[in-house]
Amino acid sequence: MTVRDLLNQGIVEYVDCNEENNTLIALTERELEIAVLEGKNGTPREKRQHYTHLEIDPFTVLGVIGGIIPFPHHNQAPRNTYTVAMAKQAMGCIAMNEYERMDGLIYTLVYPHKPMVKSRTLDLVNFDKIPGGQNACMAVMSYSGYDIEDAIILNKASIDRGFGRCMVLRKHQTSVRRYANGTMDQTTGPPDPSSFQDGENDKRFQRYKAVDDDGICRVGELLENGSIMVNKQSPTDTTSNLGGAEFGFGTQGQAALARQVQYKHAPLPYKSSAPSYVDKVVITSNENEQFLVKVMVRQVRRPEIGDKFASRHGQKGVCGLIVPEQDLPFNEYGHAPDLIMNPHGFPSRMTVGKLLELLVGKAAVFEGRQGYSTAFGEEFGSADTAEAASEALIRNGLNYTGKDTFYSGTNGEALDGYIFSGPVFYQKLKHMVLDKAHARARGPRAVLTRQPTEGRSRDGGLRLGEMERDCLIAYGASNLIMERLMHSSDAFSANVCMTCGLLQYQNWCQYCRSGEKVADIRLPYACKLLFQELQSMNVLPRLRLKDHT
CATH class of the missing domain: 3.90.1800.10 (RNA polymerase alpha subunit dimerisation domain)
Known part of the structure; x- marks a missing residue:
């Protein structure tokens, strides 16, 4: 029995937004039962309020992206909106064939996890097979002062084990074109080292280090800023007839044509502040019969201070500090958390769903299963309750509130308060400090x-x-x-005639026909440009100069 069979039998109906105006839809079967009782015993008006439809499941009010949020009905509405916006920026597995694709830009996690707490929506879209984040063992506590204003503390050992590690794959391409006069672009190997002053050690020759004999970079080569990926040369003259017609386009004609053509350098350079590796090279063609050389370059990045992370509850923050594992607090099992979050992120945001995700996820870990957190799902058994999670924790010898005793990593003493800790699904967002850091002198x-x-x-x-x-x-x-x-x-030196007040040549006023009272002043070039543009509109600005006292 499929949905199509139910549609044919009239049991399931797709309702248009215009049809909804004339329907009364019950969210749950309980509402139908209550309506039946009220219809039997109620007033004539209540008897008329008959439901026309029953919703398949209340979680269908949320879309696919809204469906990734655990317990969204326990969160403040704007937090769910933020999550939907940020989930589109999260890294993960973009497709099963992501390493075969030649997209312009791919952000992908090296070790994505399926979430410990999921919903029925995620089952429908197979999110477990192409997940978009990692399960982090999170402790809710203050640590060091580098976690204020939503910043998070990361465990260095977790990063070493692969937490938050991502790959950035970027495509570069250039075309090898054939022009109307019979000439075409060509790719050539690296130039002769003897043509450079310092030979193979010359910085200009080092740019061609990755280029193979065919003029295209080798797979696996390291690319620094300025490295040449495709050593292309283009003809200087692409319009005039160079005699290709009488030579014909056979082997002899092309050889004779090649002897006449002069080429200029038109290489494809690699431009980035961070080095990359050549991941793959593809030579293909498009509908215009132009050859395309596509080069995919790869960077593997570890999380660093300033990288942005977010949970599935709109709780976003940048990494404020990366701490060695031996300095972090640890629980009775000797485990240090992967991530520390400041507790001030909870009271005003009221993201109770995140607390429930941690509690249900912690119980699910000890029960050896994934927890469920479908929207409005407690009534239908598609969401675990806090009570059931607490009972599971008690069965496994843990505190029913999800709190643990933690010990200081620096002096080994037990911390005064119990620490709320457990697994939370965190997303690494595409906003990384490496792509945003910028400074300049000249x-x-x-x-x-x-x-x-x-x-x-x-x-x-x-x-x-x-x-x-x-x-x-x-x-x-x-x-x-x-x-x-x-x-x-944009400081600029200009000459102004003190008699007429106009911008003039050095030591000569064309208006006054004199060079006696021409002064040299410093002003912004944009200011001088404004005066000239005003003059072009027949507005004559005059400068009245005074001696500086």
């Missing part, structure tokens, strides 16, 4: 304004905006304002 400038470029990808400057400027004005820090907004940005 660097590229925009052509138009001569001010530093914007953005990390363009090696841009760090903007001192209007509000920061307002703070400096309030402090009266005029020298700092001058340095940030002019000297370190």
Whole structure:
């Protein structure tokens, strides 16, 4: 018996959102039973309130991503919304064939776990086969002060064992094109070391270290910033006829054509602050008969301070400290937690679902099974109750509240309070500090304004905006304002005639036909550009200069 059979028999019906206006849907069978009793004994109005449909299961009000949240009906609604948004940023197993794919960017966990606490939704979408996180043994306690404002403490030994370890696979590609005049791009091996001043040790030759004789990088080679992945050369002239027509396009014609063609370097370089390895190389073609060389590069990253983690309850935070296992508190079994979370994250967020996930997950570990936490599922047996989890913990000789005695890792003494600890499913999000760290001293400038470029990808400057400027004005820090907004940005030397007040040439005023009163001033280049743009609109700004006293 399938859903299709039930549809054919009229037992199951798909209801359109317009049809819902004329239906009365019961969430549970109990509501139907109550309605029947009220219909027999109630008023005529109550007798008319007949249900038309029964919901298959209340958890269907949530989508697939909402279904990964354990006990969502015990959480504040915004926390569930945050989880749905963050689950799309979580790393895990993206597909069963993820290592065969050539996607533009793949984030994947090296050791993903199926969650200890799952829901019926996860069974329907086979989440256990392509999970998106790892089970972490979490202790809810304060440790060191590096865990304030949602920061989490990680166990270094857990990281060594593979917790939070991920791979970033990024695709680079270039095309080998054939042009209208018969010429085409070519790939060549690395240049002769003797053509460089220091031979094989020359930094310019070292860029070609990964390139094979065919001009394409070898699989498994290490790529540093600036390394060449494909040593491509393009013809300098791709439009004019180079005599290919009379030579024909046979072997002799191509050889004669090749002798005439001049090439320029057009390599595909690797640009990144962190080194990568060549994972795979694919040579293919597209519908335009252009050959495509695709290079997949791989980075394996360990969690570091600043990387973002989140549980399935909207409790996100960055790693604040990585602590050696011997310094962490440990329980009666000698186990130190993988992760420490500050207890201040609970009271205002009211994520009771996370407390229940820990309790049910801890009981499930000792019972040798996965716990269930389907939305509204306690009534239907699709969610474990706190009472049943507590009884399971007692049967296994543990405290029914999920708390344990912990001992200090530094002096070995028992901690004063009992510590709430157990397994919680944590997601590593794609926001990593390695992709966001940015600093600059000197660097590229925009052509138009001569001010530093914007953005990390363009090696841009760090903007001192209007509000920061307002703070400096309030402090009266005029020298700092001058340095940030002019000297370190777009300082420019201009010549101004003190008679007419216009920008002029050095030692000569074209307007006054004199060079007597031309002064040299320093001003932002953007300011000088504004004056010139105003002049182009027939607005004439004049500068009135005074001696600095």
